[in-house]
Amino acid sequence: MFATYGPMFLMMLVAITLASLFFIGASTLGKKKPTPEKMMPFECGSDSSGGRHLKLSVKFYLTAILFVVFDIEAVFIYPWAIHFKTLGWVGFFSMTGFLVTIVVGLLYCWKKGALEWEK
Amino acid sequence: MIPVEYYVGLSAILFLIGGIGFLVRRNVLVALMSIEVMLNATNLALVAFNRQHAQVHTGQVLSFFVIAVAAAEAAVGLAIVLSFFRLKRTVRSDEADLLRN
Amino acid sequence: MLLQAFAISPLLMVGIGAMLLMMAEAFSKVRGGLALGAAAVCFAGVACAAGVWMYGVETIPGIDAFSPWLRVDRFSLFFDALLCLGAGLSCLMAGGYLPEHNLDRGEFYSLLLLSTFGAMILSAAGDVLTLFLGLETMSLGVYCLAAFRRASARSSEGALKYFLLGSFAAALLLYGFALLYGVTGHTDLQGIGDAMAKGNIRNPMAIMGLVLILVGLAFKVSAVPFHMWTPDAYEGAPTPATNFMAVAVKGAAFAMMLRVLLTAFGDPRSASWASGWPPALAWIAVITMTVANLVAGRQESVKRMLAYSSVAHAGYILVGMVATMHSATQASAGVLFYLLTYTVSTAGAFGALILCGRRGAEAVTYEDLAGIGRRHPAAALPFAFFLLSLAGVPPTAGFFGKWFVFRSAMEGGFYWLTIIAFINSVIGAYYYLRVLVFMYMREPAAGAPVATPMRSGYVTAALILSAVLVIALGLTPTKSLSVVFQAAAIFGG
Numbered sequence: 001m002f003a004t005y006g007p008m009f010l011m012m013l014v015a016i017t018l019a020s021l022f023f024i025g026a027s028t029l030g031k032k033k034p035t036p037e038k039m040m041p042f043e044c045g046s047d048s049s050g051g052r053h054l055k056l057s058v059k060f061y062l063t064a065i066l067f068v069v070f071d072i073e074a075v076f077i078y079p080w081a082i083h084f085k086t087l088g089w090v091g092f093f094s095m096t097g098f099l100v101t102i103v104v105g106l107l108y109c110w111k112k113g114a115l116e117w118e119k
Numbered sequence: 120m121i122p123v124e125y126y127v128g129l130s131a132i133l134f135l136i137g138g139i140g141f142l143v144r145r146n147v148l149v150a151l152m153s154i155e156v157m158l159n160a161t162n163l164a165l166v167a168f169n170r171q172h173a174q175v176h177t178g179q180v181l182s183f184f185v186i187a188v189a190a191a192e193a194a195v196g197l198a199i200v201l202s203f204f205r206l207k208r209t210v211r212s213d214e215a216d217l218l219r220n
Numbered sequence: 221m222l223l224q225a226f227a228i229s230p231l232l233m234v235g236i237g238a239m240l241l242m243m244a245e246a247f248s249k250v251r252g253g254l255a256l257g258a259a260a261v262c263f264a265g266v267a268c269a270a271g272v273w274m275y276g277v278e279t280i281p282g283i284d285a286f287s288p289w290l291r292v293d294r295f296s297l298f299f300d301a302l303l304c305l306g307a308g309l310s311c312l313m314a315g316g317y318l319p320e321h322n323l324d325r326g327e328f329y330s331l332l333l334l335s336t337f338g339a340m341i342l343s344a345a346g347d348v349l350t351l352f353l354g355l356e357t358m359s360l361g362v363y364c365l366a367a368f369r370r371a372s373a374r375s376s377e378g379a380l381k382y383f384l385l386g387s388f389a390a391a392l393l394l395y396g397f398a399l400l401y402g403v404t405g406h407t408d409l410q411g412i413g414d415a416m417a418k419g420n421i422r423n424p425m426a427i428m429g430l431v432l433i434l435v436g437l438a439f440k441v442s443a444v445p446f447h448m449w450t451p452d453a454y455e456g457a458p459t460p461a462t463n464f465m466a467v468a469v470k471g472a473a474f475a476m477m478l479r480v481l482l483t484a485f486g487d488p489r490s491a492s493w494a495s496g497w498p499p500a501l502a503w504i505a506v507i508t509m510t511v512a513n514l515v516a517g518r519q520e521s522v523k524r525m526l527a528y529s530s531v532a533h534a535g536y537i538l539v540g541m542v543a544t545m546h547s548a549t550q551a552s553a554g555v556l557f558y559l560l561t562y563t564v565s566t567a568g569a570f571g572a573l574i575l576c577g578r579r580g581a582e583a584v585t586y587e588d589l590a591g592i593g594r595r596h597p598a599a600a601l602p603f604a605f606f607l608l609s610l611a612g613v614p615p616t617a618g619f620f621g622k623w624f625v626f627r628s629a630m631e632g633g634f635y636w637l638t639i640i641a642f643i644n645s646v647i648g649a650y651y652y653l654r655v656l657v658f659m660y661m662r663e664p665a666a667g668a669p670v671a672t673p674m675r676s677g678y679v680t681a682a683l684i685l686s687a688v689l690v691i692a693l694g695l696t697p698t699k700s701l702s703v704v705f706q707a708a709a710i711f712g713g
Contacts, residue, residue, distance in 0.1 A: 069194050127402065134395055154391055161398050168401050171405070198367075199363060200380065206371075
């Protein structure tokens, strides 16, 4: 156990020690002169404006969810591609059927205008 | 090598966290996330058990399908939450009180 | 190869039909006709299932190529036909209801067909993988149908509850199967069953799995105390979608329950009163019938009353499920026959309810129906007829459904369960008859908005079809009994 994971634990120990040293050093050794400008949330020098919550358009949701749904098909295509030869024609036609179904869904999204950003 | 029991234990804990989260929290989005945690706990259990029965990969294949279904479920779920939010301006499930008895 | 395709032709019909309908809806400018197309696809599915049934599905060579993923047998063919029938009736109703209530959007039909496809997969699933896929395909479609009235807060609220509890139940079910996979190393139901027969039911992990599966199944068939979503989702959804949920979704859920309990837990030790699932199921059945009937009587909304009545019917079917412990074939034949009669009666009741209202004034409460029997007999008469069938009055189909289920429970020795079920069906008659009283013996209060029925050829067609089936099943139950016995024969013994 220790022989395998030992070096890793050692590295983590060193990293944590080093990082905490830097933090403690910076907060205890440095001089502090807080001014109102310095206490502001950093925003490229200009005055910050607006609340914390940015209202996102629902279009982002739609695009993101379509991306996720169509992205998941890769889960099935990768193993299929690796075993392409052994699966033979049955595998080929099964995957064709699967892709046709996906394309039907995509066409539907497209015709319904779900892919258009500007309406 | 980490024994299979550890994985199964972890998945049981995750599943419990998801289940309790679903039952206790009143925020619909958190309930949705809890369901995802439960499904992922199931995936972990399936993959872990597959190591016990390593001759065939049924458990792993099943977990692939669960991932795909979970994505579709999230899409439909978020759409329903969105239409609920549009009408009620809230995502709290205790304010879903139009239908009673 | 061609014969194999023929064997799964009901599935292919509905699956491909759904995709074609989607494309037609997206690409063509012509509105209307979608309802007819969708209904045609469903009834073609019924015809395909009947064709394969008559050809003799056992004689098709290479039918095992689909197993364990899909079990193509008489049981799944029966459910193919039943689910397609329920879906077809819903499509016909939607053809009248959606334009009338300004909801005429084409995705309704695609969603309905895809969800029927999922339901058919579910009823044929012999493996946890296809079972889960079918379950989710069905459920995801139905969640969308429940939320179909986007402008109505009730609709989205009902859909939200349905979605959250439905996916929670699916997760429980799946984790239960994952535990069983750990114990047995199998995900196909037959393999799980063979391993359980070796006494695995003593394993605490297997018991935990069985409990999770039972809870998940109870959620899906909407048995008390896991029914909370049912009235809300049923009330919020557009009525044709409500009908689909009450008929096809419930039918597929019971198909799944039969297959899971009788295949994976069918061994003498898991299916025994001392150490298995029957006592749990019996208690659930008792609570379901009693609570649902008592609450249904207190409803002000007829649609909500019908929702609780569908919960109560789930309770009666569970009585039949418990009886499968003694005679798997006979009791499950009773369950199948009950589902058949329940499907046609419920579809008729919802269809008549649709007919009683019109745009902006959907008939939902008892008051809406007051006096409608005298003013609009064409809408009230079928309603009364289907409610009598749901109540189990002879010689309607509903009577024989109850009769066979209760008889198999009696023969299994479950006298107390049968008596409770009988008392419950008497209580149940109260709220069905209350509708009749309002329709025929009450007059609307002065100045109250009076519901005027709509006219629709689609809904009328659905009503006539279900009325013919209710009468046919009620007058000649022997013919359909031989069909359900052949379907139930796959459970052997």
